[in-house]
Amino acid sequence: MVRNIENGNVTLKEHMRGGGGTAKLIEIASETEMYGKARLYEKIVLEPGCGIGYHQHTGEAEIFFIIKGRGIYNDNGTEVEVGPGDITLTMDGESHGIANEGQETLELIALIPLK
Secondary structure (H helix, E strand, O other): OOOOHHHOOEEEEEOHHHOOOEEEEEEOOOOOOOOOOEEEEEEEEEOOOOEEEEEEOOOEOEEEEEEEOOEEEEEOOEEEEEOOOOEEEEOOOOEEEEEOOOOOOEEEEEEEEEO
């Protein structure tokens, strides 16, 4: 099977996890397609002023791969600037969030594997 991400299912989430603005989530693969080993595999688009609020992961991890733009990543209470090529990893029991405080679109790939 081959498909283009631009034809994927799109979900708009306002104030995702308490973050600012509206996040655009484009499904890369469904939970069923990942045989229940992950619950989310999506491209996330955050326009300037948008973000994903600080939250904790329990029973799962989350990986972000930044593909475009810059953002402020909150890694368990420590803020770090991230940009293209950066990978963040939040393990079970840890917390994180990300915000686009810049002037260009921030795009990332998010994967939530299950424990």
